[in-house]
Amino acid sequence: MKLKVYADRMSQPSRAVLIFCKVNGIDFEEIRIDIAKRHHLSPEFKEINPMRKLPAIVDGRFKLFESHAILIYLAHVFPGVPDHWYPADVFKRAKIHSVLDWHHSNLRRGAAAYVMNTVLAPALGLPLNPPAAAEAEKILSASLSMIESFWLKGSGRFLLGGNLPSIADLSLVCEITQLEVLDEEDRNRILGPHKKVGQWIEDTKKVTRPHFDEVHKVIFKAKERFQKQRSMGATNIETEPKLTLQSKM
Amino acid sequence: MKLKVYADRMSQPSRAVLIFCKVNGIDFEEIRIDIAKRHHLSPEFKEINPMRKLPAIVDGRFKLFESHAILIYLAHVFPGVPDHWYPADVFKRAKIHSVLDWHHSNLRRGAAAYVMNTVLAPALGLPLNPPAAAEAEKILSASLSMIESFWLKGSGRFLLGGNLPSIADLSLVCEITQLEVLDEEDRNRILGPHKKVGQWIEDTKKVTRPHFDEVHKVIFKAKERFQKQRSMGATNIETEPKLTLQSKM
Numbered sequence: 001m002k003l004k005v006y007a008d009r010m011s012q013p014s015r016a017v018l019i020f021c022k023v024n025g026i027d028f029e030e031i032r033i034d035i036a037k038r039h040h041l042s043p044e045f046k047e048i049n050p051m052r053k054l055p056a057i058v059d060g061r062f063k064l065f066e067s068h069a070i071l072i073y074l075a076h077v078f079p080g081v082p083d084h085w086y087p088a089d090v091f092k093r094a095k096i097h098s099v100l101d102w103h104h105s106n107l108r109r110g111a112a113a114y115v116m117n118t119v120l121a122p123a124l125g126l127p128l129n130p131p132a133a134a135e136a137e138k139i140l141s142a143s144l145s146m147i148e149s150f151w152l153k154g155s156g157r158f159l160l161g162g163n164l165p166s167i168a169d170l171s172l173v174c175e176i177t178q179l180e181v182l183d184e185e186d187r188n189r190i191l192g193p194h195k196k197v198g199q200w201i202e203d204t205k206k207v208t209r210p211h212f213d214e215v216h217k218v219i220f221k222a223k224e225r226f227q228k229q230r231s232m233g234a235t236n237i238e239t240e241p242k243l244t245l246q247s248k249m
Numbered sequence: 250m251k252l253k254v255y256a257d258r259m260s261q262p263s264r265a266v267l268i269f270c271k272v273n274g275i276d277f278e279e280i281r282i283d284i285a286k287r288h289h290l291s292p293e294f295k296e297i298n299p300m301r302k303l304p305a306i307v308d309g310r311f312k313l314f315e316s317h318a319i320l321i322y323l324a325h326v327f328p329g330v331p332d333h334w335y336p337a338d339v340f341k342r343a344k345i346h347s348v349l350d351w352h353h354s355n356l357r358r359g360a361a362a363y364v365m366n367t368v369l370a371p372a373l374g375l376p377l378n379p380p381a382a383a384e385a386e387k388i389l390s391a392s393l394s395m396i397e398s399f400w401l402k403g404s405g406r407f408l409l410g411g412n413l414p415s416i417a418d419l420s421l422v423c424e425i426t427q428l429e430v431l432d433e434e435d436r437n438r439i440l441g442p443h444k445k446v447g448q449w450i451e452d453t454k455k456v457t458r459p460h461f462d463e464v465h466k467v468i469f470k471a472k473e474r475f476q477k478q479r480s481m482g483a484t485n486i487e488t489e490p491k492l493t494l495q496s497k498m
Binding site: 050051062064065066067068069072073076077090091094095097098100101102104105108109146149150 | 299300311313314315316317318321322325326339340343344346347349350351353354357358395398399
């Protein structure tokens with residue numbers, strides 16, 4: 001039975017898992033769970049993932065959720081996956097775990113909360129929250145500085161000094177790519193100072209093309225929608241049809 | 250050269266790593282980094298962990314931080330560690346990764362923020378924050394419900410239905426044990442409804458004794474101090490000598 005990947009391409013960890021499968025030629029079926037339509041809250045999906053979060057997989061009788069755990073599992077069980085994605089070397093592997101654990105309380109926390117409190121909240125019928133956005137920007141900027149100065153140090157193009165990407169590169173770059181939906185000025189203020197981060201994002205896109213672009217199409221469409229809303233001015237936003245986008249967090 | 254573990258026993262992930270080493274007879278040197286004395290911000294410790302967080306290890310020339318990554322690494326490289334702590338079986342291992350990833354944004358997020366906003370804040374010279382505490386309690390209680398109804402389902406005594414503990418049991422139980430410093434009424438309200446969680450905590454303590462109790466001594470001393478402060482009444486707290494405790498988050 002084919003691997004099933006339950007995903008919504010608006011969710012950054014869903015995108016990481018989809019891209020990983022496509023890049024590595026894993027034969028899978030993508031099952032779209034539309035968060036905007038609250039399909040992740042259905043009783044059927046609760047049977048797949050009781051946490052009601054995306055992504056999740058079903059491989060034969062085996063069910064799994066949490067994107068990092070899924071990426072590691074897929075790298076283990078599909079023999080065609082090259083070693084660089086999740087190296088067998090215990091030291092390299094330990095460093096990848098370290099980046100992925102760090103990601104949860106740093107880059108993910110900052111990026112998801114910033115996007116929610118500057119862009120997504122009105123689409124969810126919630127007020128914007130500038131103090132929460134300011135707090136999230138601090139965490140996000142500190143995380144980007146740490147990627148620039150520490151995780152990307154060394155001569156390699158990828159995290160931990162590698163010349164080929166690991167699951168950590170894919171996971172973190174998909175997280176950062178959600179910033180595309182921000183106002184251009186905000187995005188430039190946050191990402192602009194981090195030149196190495198910018199180059200690393202480009203390098204990660206390059207080695208995962210055309211799948212990276214294809215899976216991210218939905219984000220660029222959302223970016224256009226939000227830009228249009230912004231150009232219509234804040235006073236008109238409430239009269240726009242409400243978008244109900246949610247990230248995983 | 251002996252493994253070096255940089256830890257502060259007031260930090261819950263530090264305690265998990267120390268207990269793991271002791272239970273498994275790993276020969277190591279504990280290097281106390283006193284967060285209250287801001288030793289984690291020293292230039293010397295920055296060389297060990299640029300994130301300035303605890304715990305961190307140095308094993309020969311290899312440096313590592315993030316407690317889950319450390320636990321996995323130690324289970325890999327010390328041959329005496331029994332398989333149940335981090336099973337070689339790919340399916341069991343994937344489930345352990347899933348629990349540990351879930352932990353970051355759920356149990357840890359709720360527990361650390363609740364303790365900070367109800368107990369630790371005044372000790373750090375910050376005001377208590379009841380709305381933040383209420384929000385954290387929701388996350389914490391939802392996490393405990395999920396442990397009770399999902400992660401502890403099955404016939405085994407431990408997470409994922411096991412009859413022997415894994416690194417996930419140790420990590421999560423150390424997280425929950427920080428709730429000892431709470432006001433008794435708050436603690437009972439939060440933990441009381443989760444009988445299976447209570448039994449699992451006892452079972453995890455039992456299989457890791459005497460090390461669990463020894464490493465947690467500092468928490469029970471802190472509990473006494475906070476109880477004394479509370480019995481002196483809120484108006485007197487500010488005149489008490491300021492404690493400067495910090496959890497990892």
